[in-house]
Amino acid sequence: MIYLSLFYEFFKTGLFAIGGGMATVPFLYNLADKTGWFTASELTDMIAVSESTPGSIGINMACYVGFTSAGIFGSLIAAAGLVMPSLIIILIIAGFLEKFRTNNYVEYCFYGIRPASTGLIASSAALILSETVLNLELFKQKAGITEIADFKLIALAAVVFALMKLKWTKKLHPIVFIAFSALVGIVFKLGGA
Amino acid sequence: MNAYLELFTTFAKVGAMTFGGGYAMLPILQRELAEKRNWATEEELIDYYAIGQCTPGVIAVNVATFVGRKRKGIPGGIAATFGLAAPSIIIITLIAAFLRRFAEYPAVKNAFAGIRACVCVLVINAVVKMWKKAVTDKLTLAVFLAVFLCASFFSVSPAIYVVLAAALGVGVRKVKEKRA
Structure with a gap:
């Protein structure tokens, strides 16, 4: 079965x-x-x-x-x-x-756990970021920085970052930024396809 | 709306808006659960992620189960979890049946290169929000830095960091309690 x-x-x-x-x-x-x-x-x-x-x-x-x-x-x-x-x-x-929930020990545990959990997620975020905008295979072959870094993607990331800080756009739902980036990706052929 | 149905549809929405797995879901969860609905505080989301990282299974499911359980007991946990899975089941079934080459289309590849760059920024922004809630003094700053650096350079099970940090939290607070 x-x-x-x-x-x-x-x-x-x-x-x-x-x-x-x-x-x-x-x-x-x-x-x-x-x-x-x-x-x-x-x-x-x-x-x-x-x-x-x-x-x-x-x-x-x-x-x-x-x-x-x-x-x-x-x-x-x-x-x-x-x-x-x-x-x-x-x-x-x-x-x-x-x-x-009201037990002191549980509260103390989470006091220590929260920064650890944040550190774990930060480290995953750093890994995803480096995998996205850098070509680490080329890095191993000692290529120059212009070949390793994907400047188009870095520029898009910077634009999204700026939009998230601007007064007019920072309250937008994350899905709006995702849709915008997908569109930019297609228009500028960011995947190289 | 029926509370179970609301749990189901809210998590279905979260599932449909997540591109790139558990961490990419964090900014969506902050918006949908903490900011829009008051279903979980930022601190609770951090706790759920911590537990999700050291228990078996998909992290997103763990968070859905926690939030559903808190709002509507065990049936609530089940409704939220199946809501989260519903978009995957529909979308993947359609692709598997009709669009097997989906990931190879140039438009899909290009769109996803853009989405990945965006998701990185969204996740970093989410981490900054977490940081403000979790890092409140010198000790928590030290724990954050130690775990961030160790996890970036060594591949050790996240459970080890979480257990050590919990022990440290209890130890330090106990000592402070005695002194006070």
């Missing part, structure tokens, strides 16, 4: 992939090997699509693998399997937190 094995496999992935969507990728390669539901090269396409469509990357990949393996129900079941462990674990943790 493919639906049952899909649910089981994605439940396992959701349970053991710690730290977000991309952490599921090694599990999916393993799944391709083991089951033959889809090939490794199909998976590469799936990752590309999952990254360039809205939504959580992990859920997108589960939907794609589920659909390729077993149609529309496969998509639903794989997504349900993936989110189930988080759902259960977080419901339990949330219950505890609510109970101990």
